[in-house]
Amino acid sequence: MCGIVGYVGYKDAESVLTVGLHKLEYRGYDSAGIAVLKDGKIHVRKKAGKIHELERYLVEKNLPKSNIGIAHTRWATHGGVNDTNAHPHLSQNGIFAVVHNGIIDNFSHLKGYLEKQNYHFKSDTDTEVIANLLEYHYLNDRNLTKAILKTVNELEGSFALAILFKEDDDLIIGIRKDSPLIVGLGENENLVASDQVAFLQHTKRAIFMDNGEITLVRRRMVEFMNFSGEPVKKTYVFLNHGDDEAEKGPYPHFMLKEIYEQPKVVMTNYKIYTRNEKPVLLRDLNLRKLLLNKTRIIIEAAGTSYHAGLVGKYLIETFANIPVEVDYSSEFSYRRLAADSRTLVIAISQSGETADTIEGLRNAKRYGLDVLAIVNRPESTIARESDYVIYINAGLEIGVASTKAYIGQVQVLTLLAMELGHIKGLIPDEEVIKMIASMKSLPEKIEKILLLNSHIEHIAEKIYTSDNVMFLGRGLNYPTALEGALKIKEVSYIHAIGYPAGEMKHGPLALVDERLPVVIINPKTSAYELTLSSAHEVRARNGRIISVINENDELMKEVSDYIIYIPEVEEFLTPITSIIPLQLLAYHTAVLRGCDPDKPRNLAKSVTVK
Ligand code: M6R
Numbered sequence: 001m002c003g004i005v006g007y008v009g010y011k012d013a014e015s016v017l018t019v020g021l022h023k024l025e026y027r028g029y030d031s032a033g034i035a036v037l038k039d040g041k042i043h044v045r046k047k048a049g050k051i052h053e054l055e056r057y058l059v060e061k062n063l064p065k066s067n068i069g070i071a072h073t074r075w076a077t078h079g080g081v082n083d084t085n086a087h088p089h090l091s092q093n094g095i096f097a098v099v100h101n102g103i104i105d106n107f108s109h110l111k112g113y114l115e116k117q118n119y120h121f122k123s124d125t126d127t128e129v130i131a132n133l134l135e136y137h138y139l140n141d142r143n144l145t146k147a148i149l150k151t152v153n154e155l156e157g158s159f160a161l162a163i164l165f166k167e168d169d170d171l172i173i174g175i176r177k178d179s180p181l182i183v184g185l186g187e188n189e190n191l192v193a194s195d196q197v198a199f200l201q202h203t204k205r206a207i208f209m210d211n212g213e214i215t216l217v218r219r220r221m222v223e224f225m226n227f228s229g230e231p232v233k234k235t236y237v238f239l240n241h242g243d244d245e246a247e248k249g250p251y252p253h254f255m256l257k258e259i260y261e262q263p264k265v266v267m268t269n270y271k272i273y274t275r276n277e278k279p280v281l282l283r284d285l286n287l288r289k290l291l292l293n294k295t296r297i298i299i300e301a302a303g304t305s306y307h308a309g310l311v312g313k314y315l316i317e318t319f320a321n322i323p324v325e326v327d328y329s330s331e332f333s334y335r336r337l338a339a340d341s342r343t344l345v346i347a348i349s350q351s352g353e354t355a356d357t358i359e360g361l362r363n364a365k366r367y368g369l370d371v372l373a374i375v376n377r378p379e380s381t382i383a384r385e386s387d388y389v390i391y392i393n394a395g396l397e398i399g400v401a402s403t404k405a406y407i408g409q410v411q412v413l414t415l416l417a418m419e420l421g422h423i424k425g426l427i428p429d430e431e432v433i434k435m436i437a438s439m440k441s442l443p444e445k446i447e448k449i450l451l452l453n454s455h456i457e458h459i460a461e462k463i464y465t466s467d468n469v470m471f472l473g474r475g476l477n478y479p480t481a482l483e484g485a486l487k488i489k490e491v492s493y494i495h496a497i498g499y500p501a502g503e504m505k506h507g508p509l510a511l512v513d514e515r516l517p518v519v520i521i522n523p524k525t526s527a528y529e530l531t532l533s534s535a536h537e538v539r540a541r542n543g544r545i546i547s548v549i550n551e552n553d554e555l556m557k558e559v560s561d562y563i564i565y566i567p568e569v570e571e572f573l574t575p576i577t578s579i580i581p582l583q584l585l586a587y588h589t590a591v592l593r594g595c596d597p598d599k600p601r602n603l604a605k606s607v608t609v610k
């Protein structure tokens with residue numbers, strides 16, 4: 001979604017900010033803009049479209065050289081995609097320039113009030129209201145702190161803001177409420193951004209702001225206060241992201257790079273979460289005790305994380321015999337919960353910033369339920385607001401289509417299910433040791449699947465002109481079918497449905513003809529025979545079958561047009577091995593169709609609006 005970056009220091013602000021904007025591109029956006037402060041005047045340039053449109057415009061209409069500025073990538077919510085609605089927004093008298101992530105819920109009320117005070121609005125955005133409100137309060141008694149505090153307390157909704165004030169060329173005001181904002185601490189320079197990728201090349205020292213905090217960022221000093229104006233003490237953390245994490249390296253796209261990073265993710269989690277061939281995810285004794293007391297689990301998540309949750313349900317129910325429901329966060333957060341204190345809510349999220357999932361966890365808290373988060377980003381809102389957190393250690397995921405984070409989520413849920421089953425006495429020691437040994441060999445098996453890249457590219461050549469693709473899987477690989485369909489939809493814009501193989505004959509079978517590619521995920525599992533029957537049903541209707549199966553599977557081979565052979569693993573690990581070819585299939589299909597898999601149209605990396 002939207003991205004913010006601000007810089008105050010000694011370097012050329014325009015170039016720091018445009019590089020920062022490029023780093024934020026992956027989050028999804030439809031316009032971009034930049035403002036710098038020079039000689040007591042704020043200069044703004046903004047353009048609908050991609051950042052290179054803005055860069056072209058900056059060549060035509062130079063900005064003055066300056067060492068302070070703010071910039072933004074906008075993902076439209078209030079008002080269409082055009083130059084005027086792009087951020088930064090100047091206040092009526094040019095005193096403040098504001099960039100904003102989030103939504104101001106009471107903006108029409110505030111706008112009405114300001115219009116009565118002779119404020120005229122140029123854009124249709126909620127953000128311009130913030131700029132004018134701040135200016136209105138400031139002009140009242142020329143007290144900046146008072147004006148900021150009044151403004152933030154009148155705004156309802158979610159907002160991360162970076163603000164330039166024309167009367168101070170050593171100040172960026174940063175404000176956070178329900179939308180992330182991070183301060184990057186440099187030497188004689190400081191930065192503010194909605195995502196640390198925007199400033200990693202300048203500094204790795206960062207302060208994560210909490211909700212309800214304001215920061216005054218200067219070249220040599222950074223201060224914090226709360227929305228009542230009381231000073232807040234903050235400590236910095238050192239970001240241990242590798243320099244190359246936010247770079248594509250030799251890969252043409254982040255999506256491909258991240259698919260190839262999956263063996264590493266699995267190995268990292270194996271190392272972190274196992275000891276002496278046993279899972280040790282529940283080292284925290286309080287968490288262990290808590291889990292053992294729970295008789296029901298509700299998983300809430302969105303998109304790919306929801307699919308990981310479905311795998312988690314199968315495994316937790318099978319290994320630990322605890323009933324699990326999986327709900328879309330957007331549904332879970334707005335319904336009445338029939339749950340008691342023996343219910344645990346698990347919130348799964350790569351970014352930890354998905355608005356629906358945050359709302360879901362807050363809803364759970366309103367009911368007094370304990371929340372365990374499974375997230376990738378340690379500093380995220382979900383990680384901070386949950387009672388317990390388990391990290392998936394996937395590293396920065398830049399591609400909008402989640403790949404390596406899914407693998408991390410599924411692996412962590414697998415370990416959690418296994419450990420719960422083990423400590424409940426449902427899985428004997430020797431069985432757990434065997435299972436962990438199988439997990440240890442997983443990275444090697446994934447490497448083997450990655451060697452199929454060109455073969456999968458050839459299969460993509462057979463389907464990339466199709467209008468529809470169907471994905472079928474059963475049992476543990478029903479979520480794989482859903483995830484395979486989501487991947488291809490997101491990056492190649494081909495309509496795709498994922499279905500439980502056994503359910504297909506109750507309706508979707510009517511779609512099957514010789515033009516429909518049907519991807520059947522059927523590695524050797526307890527669902528094998530039944531999925532084979534579904535494959536025959538598709539074959540009998542002349543559907544074109546692409547199968548994801550184990551080597552030497554003659555029965556599936558007979559009904560398949562194209563085959564992707566994956567190495568055999570124990571059933572509980574098949575959701576990990578069988579999704580990888582589907583990620584590659586989606587990737588190549590997108591590239592063949594001329595789509596950018598890293599930045600699919602209309603989508604954002606983390607969906608921070610409800
Ligand atoms: O950051 P989260 O895991 O909470 O994000 C949830 C979904 O928005 C996300 O998985 C989305 O579906 C991805 N684009 C999937 O590739």
